[in-house]
Structure formats: structure tokens, C-alpha cells
Amino acid sequence: MKNMKYLSVLLFYLFTFSPLTARDYVTVPGDKMQTRIYTLENGLKVYLSVNPEKPRIQTFIAVRTGSKNDPAETTGLAHYLEHLMFKGTKQFGTNNPEAEAPLLAEIEQRYEAYRKLTDPQARKQAYHEIDSVSQVAAQYFIPNEYDKLMAAIGAEGTNAYTSNDVTCYTEDIPSNEIENWAKIQSDRFQNMVIRGFHTELEAVYEEYNIGLSQDQRKLFYTISKMLWPNHPYGTQTTIGTQEHLKNPSITNIKNYFNKWYRPNNVAICMAGDFDPDKTIAIIEKYFSGWKPGADVKQPTFAALPPLNQPQDTTIVGQEAEQIWMGWRAKQANTLQADTLNLMEDVLSNGRAGLFDLDLNQTMKVMRAVGGSELLHDHGAFFLLGTPKQGQSLDEVKTLMLAEIDKLKKGDFPDNLLPSIINNKKRSHYQLLESNRGRANMFVQAFINEVEWKQEVESIDRISKITKQEIVDFANHFFTDGYVVVYKKQGIDSTQKKIDKPAITPIPANRDMMSQFVKDIQNAKVEPIQPKFVDFQKDMTKTEVKKGLPLYYVKNEENGLFQLTFRYEFGQSADKRYDVSTEYLDFLGTDKLSAAEIQQKFYELACSFYTNVGENVITVNLSGLNENMQPALALLEEVLNHAQVDQKAYETLVKRILKEREDDKKDQRFYYAFLCQYGIMGPRNAYRDLVSEQELKETQPQVFVDLIKNLSTYEHSVNYYGPMDVKELTAIINKTHQTAKQLQAVPQNKHYEKQVAQQNEVWIAPFDAKNIYMRAYHNENRDWHIDEAAVQAVFNEYFGGGMNGIVFQEMREARGLAYNASAYYSRAGRVGEKESFYTHIITQNDKMMDCINHFKKITDEMPASETAFQIAKEGLTKQLASLRTTKMGIINHWHAMKDLGLDFDLNKKIYEDLKTVQLKDMVDFEKANMAGKPLRYLILGDEKELDMKALEKIGPIRRLTTEEVFGY
Template sequence: MKTKMMITSLLIAFGAFTAQAQKYETVKGDPMQTRIYTLNNGLKVYLSVNKEKPRIQTYIAVRTGSRNDPAETTGLAHYLEHLMFKGTTHFGTSNLKAEAPLLDSIQNRYEVYRTITDPAKRKAWYHKIDSLSQVAAKYNIPNEYDKMMAAIGSEGSNAYTSNDITCYVENIPSNEIDNWAKVQADRFQNMVIRGFHTELEAVYEEYNMGLTQDSRKMYEKLMAGLFPNHPYGTQTTIGLGSHLKNPSIVNIKNYFKRYYVPNNVAICMAGDFDPDQVIAIINKYFGTWKKSENLSRPEYAAPAAITAHKDYTVLGKEAESLYIGWRFPAQRALSSDTLDIIGSLLYNGRAGLLDLDLTQKMKTQEAFAGFEGMNDYSMFLLGGAPLKGQSLENVKALLLAEIEKLKKGEFSDDLLPSVVANYKRDYYNQLESNAFRANQFVDAFINGEDWKTKTEKLDRISKMTKDEIVAFANKYLNDNYVCVFKRLGEDTTIVKVEKPAITPIPTNNDKHSAFLQEIVNSKPQAIQPVFVDFNKDLVKSKTNKGLNLLYKQNTSDDLFTLQFRYPVGSETSPLYGYAGSYLDYLGTNKMTNEQIKQLFYKLACDYSITSGNDETTITLTGLNENMPQALALLEKLINHAKADQETYNNYVATVLKGREDYKKDQRMNFTFLFNYGIYGKYNHSRNVPTESELKSMKPEQLINMLKTLSNSRDAQILYYGPTELKALKKVIAKNYVMSKQPMLKLPTRKYEAQTTPQNEVIIAPFDAKNIYMVQYHNENKTWTPEREAIIDLFNEYFGGGMNAIVFQELREARGLAYSAGARYTRPSRPGDKESFYTQIITQNDKMMDCIKEFNTLLNNTPEREAGFNLAKQSLLKSLASGRTNKFAVLSAYVRAQKLGLNEDLNKKEYEMLPKLELKDVINFAKDNIQNKTYKYLILGNEKELDMKALEKIGTIKRVSTEEVFGY
């Protein structure tokens, strides 16, 4: 039950401010011990204390999204989200009084621009807007918000917009609450729209990137079918291209005034803090924010019932797939509990109906199910992808047949209690994450869920019966669905938003506001760093049979991670990874694959087998009380797996179909091109068995490889869990069938990154409206631990985030890309070398602009003392507030040992950073990136690129898709 409690008044650090006593609500039995405050102005504040590390996850959620966009300017909520980073009346400007009339004039000119239809007149009018924007930009100080977040050591500065929500994200050190609240309160009360046309260009880029994502088209068509007369279905979050071309600052301001009010906002925080102090600080800065006395939103008539299924088709170049969706009431309705559990009964990645009947039996390439809740309605979703030669109609029939099995109750009586047990396990495991906790608050606030109801969900689902599930499915999961087929074909409806002619705005890095300076100069009580001590924070031992064992006890819950690491990977043989994935489809002489899956799920334990370049790992996780049984089951599966030719043939078919699907995906094409460009033809993406090798291979060969590996005397074992070390050794001794012979020393060929002795352009084809591009440099420089601090500081200063030079110059000043960055990399193992690369996704016609600006920055690295100081301050605060704990302690030790280190590298970096100066960063740039030769890796449509300009850069090498993929 809810209780009301009072907190006493307190003094906060900034003098004699006395906080008004604040009432808050709690819910008995809430594992997060949440406090929910409501300030006098209606602002909701959700707080949950988690002392694991001195950091706090913060979300500021506004209960509005694209659902509330004006129909004539869709995409508005999302664009406002971008503009919220541009500053206020107090920061982001060097002269608000001089700037204000210019911004008003720009606003008025956009209103005229929206009415002009003649292309020539639009171009001329936009030139006027651009010219006036240059005058206003003299006073604009871009990125002051990002600089302040860097100054306080915030990580993950971001925001997102969806149907019902716009949410602003920061992860801050626990001693920076006051600074964070001061900035956010100003941002939400005094936002100023500036830098409008360059930020609009970034939104154009985001829109154009989405044109190649067939899943986005599928989702939009599904929503349109389920919600035909509601904004969920009639308008998208990104908005229409025609609306993006005709923005309205007036509409954005009106939207901001209507919805960005305290009684429509929630502050959600989880982490290391004193809630009494936090609420006092929030009240100090947000308490004077005036509430809206007439808060409202557009309301819509309920859509007509769907009485018969409707099929739709979208076209695209990515692999074929389909969605099936049913419409349901809002997420806060209790039907959401049932739908959530039905989703797991059908698909949980292990023992759901779709998992066992379709995925495991390889009747489809892919099959999944899930529930998506929203504020007005929700939907239940099925999805799938076909095998080679299989029709989408057949996949649809198979998916719906599983719904019929559910409706008939044709599933194991153990499945529902197993789903509930795993749901609880996953929930309590996620409570370790501050982001999960805070996101639960966001979810409840946006969807109008009572916190007591939300916290009692575990109790409700624990009481569900199979009969109730079956009855619900029979009542609601019928022919009242919408199906979207995504077929291969040319989408002739795609219209790219063309870039307008804009003049870059100055970054004005020599200027700063008094507000920013106050944040930078503040001196909160410092957080003392805590680094891993490899001699104290873990136990180095050996098993009863002499295997190396790293141990750390979990004293907080009943979860465990047990990992076996073997010193062979794809550089020795690419078949280790295939052996692990093939095992997933097998049973033993005594148990079927289905029985094994069901038993693992019943035990609330999982296993995974992954193979990297030089290491293969077998990992077991779950409830520690079931760890001995799960380990015994895993060992029986590996050592007694029953290979059969039919299963193997089907497995090979799914592998080959997956390879075909990769070639249709833009991002996968670039991933393979990136690896090809860096390593050449021999790289981990291409080092795979050929089709003929796979088909001719005996399945027993894969299983024997895995069996030999898992019994190896060369294993290193890592354990984090509640079991005492002595008892753990007994469990391992009982279940680890160790070979009497050491592993054979098989020949290994390392992946070697190639040097870049001269400029070279490598182009791989992909027909899209944008390109993916990297500039890569490598001159075989050797890394030493002493270089770690300067490398990280350079990355933070030059290319690491929104406050870095690359982002400022390419996105903020010129609007050349939605995202852009650069990174100097260090190796993760001895013998590998340092390297550097830039990366950007941009429109085809902006390619040479991007190359020009990148090379200007590379060859003339700007010297900005203020930016350098912020970069160093940000790194130091992140290192001081970071904590390595739990299983990560063991992983950190393994990584350090691989590099030949005996202490935490973060400790060395923290000690060295204060000694570094701007000249060190500039000298680093001169030595490592300036006037160097680069390999340009470009994925795009050559017909739309300036090839003559590229020819002037270096020799052009054209590679086919088949050469990039190796098959």
C-alpha cells in the first residue's frame, strides 16, 4: 500500500537555502524503494537509490511526442528535441539583446518560405534566410550545452522522440547534481531557437538515412493499418519530407509552450544520492517553473474495430520479412500483463513456441513475437523471415499456426511457470542498471501507469494460469490483425530531402557565456577514484585438476556467471564459431533438443558459445541455485551431442541464406568493407568456410572440435557468483571432463592491419541516397601503456563526442551529417598496432564537402584551450566516478594480462592526465594524423558520386560486393 512520509528541512551546500518539506509516495515491497514526489507546480520526480557506483542516470521525460505534432508540420516534436541542445537566454549566445531581433526575423522569413512553391523563388528566399542566419550566428555559441555536460563529467548525452514521449538523457557523477539541475532547469524554461538551418540539415540527414531501412517502412505501414485515423498511424516521428522542407519556428514555439510545462514533465533518477538533498536541489531550480492551467492535447475518436485481417506490401532492397500485428488497449491496461507473458510463451529466444517449433527446427529463417505498449493503444507483434525459396505467405501461415497452438493450449505445462521464473530473474538482474530503473519511471509516467500497479506486476503474472492465457488468446488473437509483407523490389516512392545551399556558421570557440563559466568553475566535493586492485579484488586460484580459476564472490543476489575461455579463435579456425551455433540445434542420445531447451529455461539458466579472433568462450549464466544442474546439462550436451545430417543440411541452408541477407543490408555492407579496407582479403569477416566446404563437411567434425575444446587443459575459468570457492571447485571437478592431453598446437594466422603508405580510394557498390565513408591511417606505431592518457585525451578533444571538434565543425557549423566522428585506436593484444580513422554517413552530393572539411581538420588541428580543458576535466571526472565491479573485475584482469599489465590501466591514465597540456594534444596530432596518407573506404552508388574529384585524391580501387564479403 502507499504511504505518505515527510522529510525534514535541510541545508544544501550553497548556503542557507532551506528546502520546503516535500511529501512523497512509496509502495510497500517496491524493490527499487522508489520515492515519487510531486512539486507544487505539478512536476513529477521519481527517485531510486543505488549505491553501486558514484553516478546517476537521469531522464527528463516530456509527455508528448509525434502523436501531438500538428498535422501540417509533422516531425516537429523530433526537431524540437534537436533544438533543445542549442541554448537558452543564458547560454549559447554572446549577446542575447543583439541576437533576439535577428532570430525573430529568421522566424518570420521561414513563415513566408513555407508559402512559396516556385522552386526558383524558394531558392532565392532561402538564400535570404541563410544570409540573415550568418549575421545571427555571430552571436551564437554552438555546443555550450555539450561543453557544460562535458565539464561536469556527464556521459551519454542524448535524447530521443517517439509517439508519446520526448526524453532527455544524461549520466552524471553523483557530486554534480546541482550543476546538472541548474542547466536543465534553464534549458526547459528558457529555451531559445538558434542555429536553426544547420540543425535542420542534420534532421534531413537522419531522414535520408532512414530511407534505406526497410524495417522502418514496415513499421510505418503496420502502424498505418492498425491505427488508420490516429496519429500513431497517420504521421511518423521523423515526419514527412515535404514538412521537413517547410518548417515552422512559430509552430515549434507554440508546441514548446503547450507541452514543455512542469505538470507534463517527469524527472527520473537512479543512482548514488541522498533523495532528501536531491529533491531540495530540484525544488530550488525547478520549483518556480510555472505550471499550465489548461494543459491539454488533441484527442481522437476510437478507431473502428478490425473485423478481418488486412494485408499490405512494402518494397525494398533488404531481405524479405513480414510483420503481423493486433491492436490492443493502452499499456496501463492490465491486458498488457497477459500480452507480455504471451510474448514470452511464443518467443523467449530459448523455449518459446516459435523458438522450438520454427527457429530450432529451421522452418523459418527468423521468427519472433512481442508486445509494444503506448499511451493510447498498444499492439502485439509477430515477425518472421523466410528461408531461401520459402514464400512470405508460408512464413505467415507458420506464425499463425503457432497462435492456434497457443489458443488450443498445446504447450508444456512447465512453460508458463518457466516464463514467470525467467521474467523475475531478468527483472532482478536488470535492477543492477540505473538506466533500467530510471527507464521504468519514464515508462510509468508517459503511459499513465500507477506505480503501485506497476510494481505489483510480478505478483500478478505469478498468479496467471494456463487456462487464463488460452482464454485470452481465443478472445483477442483472431482474424483481426494487420500483416505487412516486405518484398524485394524497387521502392519508387522514395524521395530524398535535398540539401539547401547553406553557408557554414562560425563555431565562435573564442567566446563563452557567463553561465557556462560558472558551471566550469564550480568546485563540488570531489569523488575519489577507486581502481581495481588485481591483488585484492579477485582470487587467483586453480581447480582441483589444475585449471586456472579467477574467482569473485557475489554477495548481493543469487545470480552467477561462469565462463570458460580457450586460447583459440577464428585465426586458428573459423569453424569454432560454426560449431557453437550448430550445437544450438542438437540433442543427445538421451534428450532431444527441445527437452534440453526446455530444461535450461526451467532452470532459468542460459549458455552461449562465442568465437573471437584469438579466443573462444563458453559462458553459463543464471540462477546460482541451479548452477550445478545447468553446468552438468551443458557438459552432457557438448560431450554427447548427437549430430545428424538432416539437421546439419538445414543449418547450412540457414547460414547461406543469412549470408545472402547480409549483402542486402547497407550497414552490413559497410561493416564488411571496413574490415576489408583495414585488413585486406584475410580478415575475420571473410575468413569463413565456403559454401562447398560447408556442404561437404561432416557434422561430426564440428561437434568433435567443440568437444575437444571444451575438455581442454588450456581452459581459463572465470566465476562470479554466491558459491564459496571451495564448493565451486567441487562443482567444476564433478562436471568438467578434462582431457588427459593438452590441446594440439594448431597453426594460427593473425589478422594483420594493413599500413597506408599512400592515398587510396576503395569503393564498394550500394545503391542508396547516402554514403558511408571512413578515412583510415596506419603506419604500424607501437602502443605502450604510457600513451593511453594522451590517446584518450586526444579522442575526447578531437573526435569523441558532441563537444569534440569533428562534431562541432562537420555537424554544428556545416550541417554535413547526422553523425560524424574520429578515433585513434590502441590494440587489445600484444603485437597489434595503433591506427586512426574518421567516419561519417552523409548524402552522396556532400561527399567531397565532408572530405574537404575532414582534411582541413586533420592537417590543421584547431588549438582551443577551453575545449582542451573541458576534455581533460570530463575524462578525469569520468575516471573518478567510474567503477569496475562484479564480473567486469575478472574481465578487466584478463584484458590487462593480455596486454602484459599487472595493474588497472585506468589508474595509470588518471595519474598521467593532469600533467598533459594542449600542446601535447597538438603535438600528438602532428605526429599521428597531420599530413598523413589515408585509405578512403566508401560505400555508395558510384553514379551519384564525384569520381573526378576522388581521382585527384588517390588511386581508385573498385571492389565488388562478392569481393568484400568473400562469397
């Protein structure tokens, strides 16, 4: 009895007072990320990977649902919902949820009636009534409270994306804010409230408009329809149809949310600096009460119809001609993915694949690539080709299919497969250096239902695939059952003109704040102590031969290195280097052909590239450090012994000229050129090119000699890697070739920003349903370092992100744009001037609304103490958790040196932020932006724009395409 009594007491203490053990989790042997995978009782998956490099965490919340799951009558719904998830809950985003609720219910019912109407006048009246009710509901709406919450905790990268199978929400948070983040997200994912609907819907429509001029989207949608004609991958798009976007159903969105946004259909994916045991306890605390869904099983669809012979179609658009080809493949979680992955690199690995060497290296085409797209239900293998000047799409097709035939015959080097494996290992190491890369791997595995063990062991499995197995697979896979899309140049007559809706702007209510936001702001967390770069401690400065400075940071993490030779001159000193470095990619030496050079670098799992900036040229070598010395020797041979290839030069000239013409047809490229012209004037980095006449008249030896002359100029050596300084110095001294006497580099002739001295409008022609517009101001103001903190918090407050004034006013309140921003730009080097700009992409008939309201908020910037404190607190937390590491330390040193500084500017901004007040920022904006003359740079179709209204702004200068591009 005595012993039994003793035993019962012992058991009581053991079971009552023993410490709690961590929740069970799954790991996989050999996983370099040391991933822990948890499954809560409600089915929520949690992937955790610790990376202590900096005190921040990349978080993804992935929902296994996307446009595939949209109801056929309301396509685009998953994407709508992604946007609406930022509008808040009953706890935030509103100042009175009880009073707001019946108004939101009325709006929902009115939309259900509206979407059934067909008479234009009846629809117009119904939309007016929706707008009126929305105005009443808006008095309770606090826009952007989610973004205020994220700013308050110092989050960065607040965003989301939707695709076929996934809707994913992204945040990069300081590592001390896990609990606040979890509290916010758990409320958001369980209690989402749809508000601010009609203005956000218009922002989605503007996103649709932007895509109308992007032929890549048309190509993907078209080839998907041909491959999967009876599956949602092919029958509906992520953005949705024009008709469905204008006839939404809030009821359907709610039903969709209630079905798919359930814990047993969601994964939380985190990588960064955290304690996994504490983190999973926090997640369980806030997410365990989330009720699982009764049915979150993915829908099944009918079998695809047979595809036994080639099928083709043609689409048109303004951008350069292309051809896409596609073969069906199995879904992502099958082991076929291993073979497709390997076969992709045999064909097109960017350096030594069949396409790379036979088509791109020889410039038989403008560009050719191949690769797989593996989704949850189906997959595909694509070939993408762009013709060179005078070449037909069918000729590109024939050349690509000839490479497929070589693959089928095994006509590729035996050592290519081992080289691919080495490069995959290198890529995996690089991925591990990124929290975002790690977390994204978790998302893809979860969404596609790939076992983590299968993912971890993929490189080992791939390394066992033989050449004969690849050949056999290729012969089985590449049949006549493929599809072809010809993308030709022309005007797409299917694009419809859209009239702007009659939306009454809703109030920003930026001085309002819910109690939930206040509680998050006042939550006590252990502060992160800032750690800024100390160049004396964090970087070694020494010399190699000829007195060349060496900047060195040791890699303590893995076997990768980066080596950069940096020359302090660039395009502004000699525009010919841009052609020289491009030509170099197609040249061999007296010992090796161009193809052999690419193959040798690839075998070494190393790569090099040259970059010509406006004021700096860099030669960059990176890869496996164990192969650095032979890779450097090979690089030196290329730089110093390149041989002229006349035929390659002539082909390159044609390629360059075609690229230049193609740029004119791409709205995004054209806009970039227009901004450069409007801000920098005729002499700018985009126009300061070797002319067509100069290209044709210059002997190619001139361009080869320019590369060889680099060895005669002073430069710095920059290294991040595992090698110690002594060993590195010895290798550099032995291998790096320089002239006996180094000369000073050519002097840069900097491109200078133009002064905007009066209101004026510069317009360039582009036939599209929307405009790209920038308003630019510059009065040649010098940069003052003591204003750096004020400028930084102004950019955060006014134009920075979704919590900024611009986003709130232009998108949230008015639905004028999907893409809008503003920025006060400080100098990047000594002598450079400051400037300011606003930017927007909008529908043609919204142009003047955008201009007028941008002017209003810059002439009298809305001043809110509440919003200012959030912006200031968020910026402070971002800086405190900022860590400049790896090669970034050396690059930051050069950036600071360009400003004439020998210390980290971020440290001064952080310290000065403590004393910055709202008045300081308001005074700065009034002095430097309010009422200032603006140069409006507009890319659009003049026939569709209100030119009379533009004339009232100032003189109109109509630019030709030749003026903008310089050719």
C-alpha cells in the same frame, strides 16, 4: 497564565526551530528498487532510486509528448525540438542574447514566409536570405555549449530520443554534480532558445536519409498506418515527412514547447548513488519556479474503425524479405498488459516458447518472433517472420498462424508458465543491476500513466494467471481482424533525390564561453576520489582441478551468477568453430532432444551461449545461482555428448548461406564488411569463413567433434556470483568435464591491420541516396603506454562526442551529417598496431564537402585552450567516477593481460592526465595524423557521386560485392 506562557514558548520553539522534514513521497511495498515518487507543487514528478554501486547517476528527463502531438501540417516537430533543446538559452549558447534576439526573430519570420512559397527560384532566393541572416546571428552563437557544460561536469551518454508519446533527455552524471546538473537542466527546460536552426535542420534531414535504406522503419510505419488509420500513431511518423522537414515552422515549434514542456507534463527519473533527501531538495530549489501548463491533457481522437477481417499490403526495399502481422490491443496502462506480457513469452521467449521450439529450433523458418507494443493510447501484438531460402512469405505466415492455433488449444507444456515467472524474476534482478534499466522503468510508467504499484506488482499478478485464462484470452484476442505487411525485395521508387541546400558554414566560436559555463566550471563540489581496479584485492585468483586458473569475484547483491570458460584461441586459429557453435544450438544428446535441452535450461532460469571471437572462445552460463549446479551439469552434457543431426546440418547450411546473401542487401552490414576489408585486407574476421563448398563437403561430425575437443584444451574458469570459493571449487571439480591431460590451445594467426601507404579510394556499390564513408590511416606504429593519456584526451577533444571538433565542424557548422566521428585507435593486444580513422554518413552530393573539410581539420587541427580544458576536465571526472565491478573486473583483467599489463591502465591514464597540455595533444596529432595518406572506403552509388573529384585524391579501386564479402 504561567502554564499558558510556558506552552506558547514551547510551541514557538517547536515550530520555529524543529528540523525540516523531508517532502512527502510515495513508496510501494515490495519494490526492490525502493523507489520514492515525489510530486512538486507545480506538478513535476520525480522518481528516485538509490543504487550505491558506483558514484554515478543515470538521469532521464521525460516529457509526455511525442510525434503523436505534432501538428498535422508540421510532422516531425517533436523530433526537431528534441534537437534544438541542445542549443542553449539566454544564459548559454550565446555571447550576446540581446543583440542576437532580433536576428532570431527575423529568421523565424523568414521561415514562416519560406514555407508558403512554391516557386523553386523564389524558394532558393528566400533560403539564401535565411542563410545570410543566419550568418549574422551566428557571430553571437556559441555552438555546443550545452555539451561543454555536460563535459565540464563529467557527464556521459549525453543524448535524447523521441517516439510516439515521449521525448526524453538522457545524462549519466557523477554523483557529486547533482546541483550543477539541476541548475543547467532547469534553465534549459524553462528558457530554451532556438538558434543554429538551418544547420541543425539539415542534420535532422540526414537522419531521415539514413532511415530511407532501413526497411524496418518502413515496415513499422506501414503496419502502424494499417492498425491505427485515423490516429497519429498511423497517420504521421516521428521523423516527419520529406515535405515538412524542408518546410519547418519555428513558430509552431515554440508553441509546441510552450504547451507541452511544462512541469505538470514532465518527470525527472534518477537512479544511482545519491542521498534522496538532499537530491529532492536540490530539484525543488531549481525546478519549483517552473510554471505549470494550463492544459497538458493528452488529446483524444476518434474511435478506430472496425477491423474484422484480414487486410494486407506490400512494400519493397533492398533488405531481406519479411512478413509482419499485427492485432490491435489496449493501451499500456490496462491490466490486459499482464496477459499480453505472459502470452508473449508463451509464444516467443527466446528459448522455450512455441515459436522458439517449433519454428526457430527446427529451422522451419529463418526467424520468427512475437511480441507486444503497448503505447499510451493503443497497443498491438506483432508477429514477425523471415523466410528461409526458397520459402514464400505466405508459407511463413501459415506456420506462424499454426502456432497461434496451438496457443488457442492450450497445446503447450503445463510447466511453461512457472518457468516464465522464474525467468521474469531473473530478468528483474538483472534490470536492478543497471541504473539505466531502473530509470527507464520510471520513464515508461510515467509516459504511459501506469501507476507504480501496478508496475511493482506485475510479476505477482502475472504469476496468478492460469493456463486456461491464457487459452481463453488467446481465443478472444487472435481473431480474423489482423493486418499483414509483406516486405519484398525491390527498388523503392518513392525515394526522392535530394539536393544539398546552399548553407554557408557558421563559425564554431570554440574559444568563446558564456559566463554560465564559466560559473559551472568554477563551481566547487566535493571531489570524487577515484577507485581503480586492484586485481590483488578485488579479484581472487586460485585454481580448480587440472591446475585450471579460477578468477573469482563475489556477488554481494543478489542471487545471480555468471560462469565463463575462456579458451585463448579463436576464429583466427580455426574458423570452423563459428559453425560448430551455431550448429550446437540445434543439437540434442543421447538423452535429450534439442527442444528438451532448451526447455530444461529455461525451467532452471539459466541460459548458456558460446561466443567465438577473433582470438578467444568463451562458453558462458548464467542465471539463478541456486540452480547453477544442475545447469552446469546440463551444459556439460550438451558440450560433451552432442549428437549429429544430418537434417539439421543441411538446413543450417542453407540458413548460413541465406544469411550471407541477406547481409549484402543491408547497407549497415555491407559497410561493416567494407571497413573490415579496407582495414584488415582480404583475410579478416568477416571474410575468414567456412566456404560454401567446405560447408557442403564437410561431415557434420567434424563440427560436433570440435565442440567436444574444447574439454581437452587448457582454459580458465571465471565466476561472478554469491557462492563462496570453496563451494564453487567443489562444484567445478565435480561437474566440469576435462581430459585427463590438457593440451595447449591452437595458436592464433592474428588478423593484421594493413598499412595505408598512399592516398587512394576504394569504392563498393550500393544503391542508396547517401554514402557511408571511412578514411583510414595506418603506418604500423607501435603502441606506447606513456602516450595513453594523450590519446584518450585527443579522442575526447577531437572526435569523441557532441563536444568534439568533428561534431562541431561537420554537423553543427555545416549540416553535413547526422552521424560523424573520428578515433585514434590504440592496440588491444601485444603486437597490434595503432591506427586512425574518420567516419561519416552523408548525402551523396555532400561527399566532397565532407572529404575536404575532414582533411582540413586533420591537417590543421583547430586548437582551443578553452575546449581542451573542458575535454581534459570532463575525462578526468569520468575516470574518477568510473567503477569496474562484477564480472567486469575479471573481463578487465583479461583485457589488461592481452596488453601485457598486470594493472588497471585507467589508473595510469588518470594520473598522467594531470600533466597533459594542449601542446602535447597538438604535437601528437601533427606527428600521427596531419598530412598522412588515407585510404577512403566508400559505400555508395557511383552514378550519384563526383567521381572526377575522387580521382584527384588518388587511384580509385572499384570493389565488387564478391570481393568485399569473399563470397
